[in-house]
Amino acid sequence: MQIITCQARTWLRLWRRCRSISTISNHLQASSNGFEFEHKDKKVDIENLFRLCHSSHVVKRVHALLVVSGTTHSIYVSTRLINLYARHGDLAFARKTFGHIRSKDAYTWNSMIAAYVRTGCCSEASSCFNELISSGEVPPDNYTFPPILKVCESLIDGKKIHCRVLKDGFIWDVFVSASLIHMYSRFGFVADAQNLFDNMPFRDSASWNAMISGFCLNDNVEKALDFVNEMRLKSIRLDPVTVASILPVCAFLGDFLSGIMIHVYVIKHGLEHEVFVCNALINMYAKFGYLQHAQEVFDKMLVKDRVSWNSIISAYEQNENGKSAIRYFRGMQCHGQQPDILTLVSLAACVAQLGDCQNGRLLHGFIIRRAYLMGNIIMGNAVVDMYAKLGILDYARRVFHEMPRKDIISWNTLISGYSQNGLASEATEAFSEMESCVEVTPNQGTWVSVLPAYSHLGALQQGMKIHGRVIKISLHLDTYVGTCLIDMYGKCGRLDTALSLFYEIPRTSSVPWNAIISSHGIHGHSETCLKLFEEMLQDGVNPDHITFLSLLSACSHTGLVDKGQWCFHIMQDKFGIKPSLRHYGCMVDLLGRAGLLEKAYNFINDMTVQPDSSVWGALLAACRTHGNVELAKHASDQLISIDSENVGYYVLMSNIYANVGKWEGVNEMRSSALGRGLKKTPGWSSVEVGNKNDVFYTGNKSHPEHEQIYHKLHALTDKVKRLGYVPDYSFVLQDVEEDEKEHILSSHSERLAIAFALISTPSKSVIRIFKNLRVCGDCHNWTKFVSKISEREIIVRDSNRFHHFKDGSCSCGDYW
C-alpha cells in the first residue's frame, strides 16, 4: 500500500514538473513498467491518488493523469471525480465531468444531484432530478431522495417526491424517512412529520433528531426537550447531533439544569471531543453568562473549527468583554483559521461595545476590501449598527444607503440608531421612508425602534397612531412593544394611560416595571415610584441597575434624600448591584439639589471609582441652584479637565457667575469656550398642533405666524405682571440693561411655543411642550401664571424632567 502511495506521489511530482498533457503522456509511455493502475490492483492505486486530492487543483491534476491513462472511460472513476470536485466546491468541473459521461448509472446521477445540493445550487439540483426522472435511463434509488428533499422549494414539490418514494418503495429507508420528516417540518407541517415518525418500523437516532429539529423549526422547543427526555427514558443513545440540537433549546428556555445534565451525559458517553458538541456547549454556557465554563470547554477541545473560534469570540462579546473577544480573534488568525461573516459580525459588536472608533473603521475597511461581504445583509446591518452605536451616524447612514439589499432589520437598525443618538426627527423620517418601501413589512423591532423617537419628540398623536397599528396586529401586549408604549405615554404626559397599559402586559421582567417607575419619576411622583417598587418586589421581580437609576432620580427630583440613600444602600446590600457612575451621579444630584453641597462633595471624595463628568456635572448644577460659587469653580475645573469640549459646563459656570454679578467670570468662561471653538447649544422648544410639530428657537422670528405669536406673548406678559409675576433677571446671562434683560427672557423658546399653542389650539385643551434644554426658573414662574390666566393645563418636558402646570401651580412643587 505504502509503496503504491509513494508511486502516486511520484507521479504527481512528475506532473507538477510537466507543462502539458502531452509531456506527461510521453512520460507514461517512457516508463518501462507502465503506470501501476494499468496493470495491477487498479482500484487501490486510484483510491490512493484520490486520497491525495486535498484541493480542487490537485483533483484537476489527477483528472488529467487519469485522462491520459484512459482510465476516465470507467463510470466509476468519472463519478468519483464528480464527488471530489463537489467536495472542494468546484461545481463547474463536476458538471463538466458529468457532461462527458455518455451512459450514466444511479451513482453518477446521485453524485451530480448531491454536488448541486452541496454547493447550494437548489434549482439545478431539482432540474437534474427531473432530468433523471424524465430520461428514464435509470430509476432513482434511496440515495437520490435525501439530497433532493433537502432542497425542494415547496410543500407541493416535497409531496410529489414523497409519492415517488412510496411508489418506488423506499419508505423503509431511515435516511429517506428522516429527510421526509425534515421536509414536512421545514414547511410547518410538523403533524405530518410526526405521523411519518410514528409509523416508522425502525428508527435510528437521526430519525429522533429529525423530529427534534422539526419541533425547534416550528417554535415548539418544549416538545423538543420532551423528545430528548423520552429518548433517555427509552435508553436511546443521544448522539452528537442530538446534543448539538438540544443545547440551544436549554439556553433558549433558560433551563440551566437540563443544560448541565446534557453536559454530564456528554462526558459520561465520551462525546466531549466532538467539535459540534463542544461548540454547542460553549454557546450554551455563554448564553447563561458562565464564561468560565465556556472557556474550559474551549480550552479542552482537541480540534477547533471556525465555529469554535466564532463561538468563544461571541461568548466574550455577549458577556460584554470585547477586549477578550478581540484577543481570541487574534488567536484565531494565529491558528490559521480565516474569519467569516459571523466572526466579523461579533467583532463589529465588540468594537461598538468598546467605543473603539479606530478599530471600527479598520474593520469596515477589512470588510470593504472583501466586497462580497457587504452583499450580505447581516454583515451590512452589523456595520450600520456598529457605526450607530459608535455615534457616527453619518457613516451608519452611508453604509445603509450603499447596501445593495436591505431587509426590515436594516431599517430597524438605522431607525434605532437615530433614536438612541437623540436624533428623533431623523428616526421618524427614516420610518416614513421605510413605510414607502413595499418590500419590507414592519415587525416588533420596528415599533421598538420608532416609539422612543416619538416619545423623545413628545409626539403623542403619532405615538397613538402606532399604538392603534400594533393593536391591529396584536403586538400591543408584547412586553417590549408594551414597554415602549408605556414610556411614550409617560413621556407625553399621559400617566393614566401608561399605568392602565402597564397592568395589561406581562410583568415578569424588570423592563416594564422600570418604564412605569421612570414615567412616574419624571412627573415628580416619587412616592408612587416607591410604591411601585414595593409592588415589584412583592411580585417576585428582581430589580436591576435601571430600576435603581429611576428610583434615585425620582427621589432626587422631589427631595426625598433619606429614601434615595436607602435605595442606594439596598441596591448594593440586598441586590448585590455595584453602583455605576450614573448611580453615583444621581446620588450627588440627590444631595446637591437638597442643598447638602458639602455632603455631596464628601460623597464624591469617598467614591471608590474615579468620578466622571456626570458626577461633577451634578455637583455643578446643584451649586448653580444654591449659589455656591466657590465649590462651583472647583467642580467646573474638574469638568473642563475631564471634558473640555462640552459647552454646557462653560454655560453653567458663566450662569453661576452672572447670577452673582461676577461679569469678569462670565467673560472668562465665554472667551475660553469661544477659544476652543465651542458654541452654545441653541435652545429650542417644540409643540404638537394637529399632526404637526412646530419648532421654535429662542428669539426666533422666522415662523410664518411670528407677528401674532409675539403679540400674544406681550399681551400675556402684561396680564401676568398684573397678577404678580416679577421677572427674575438672575436667569439672564448677559450684563445688559433691565428692559433688554426682560426682552431676552421673554423670547425663550418655550414661551414662543406656549404663545403659539394658545392661539392655535382649542380653549381648554392641554398644551404639551418639549424643550431640548432645561426650563429656566423665570420661565417656570411665568408659565405658572399663564396656566392660571389661560385656564390651560401646560405640560413642559425639558431635558431633565416634566413640569405639569395647572391653575397657577406646578407638579414639581418648585423643588428645583
Added chain:
DNA sequence: TTAGGGTTAG
C-alpha cells in the same frame, strides 16, 4: 463511489 438529522449571527 452516492444519502438523512446538527453548533455560531445582525
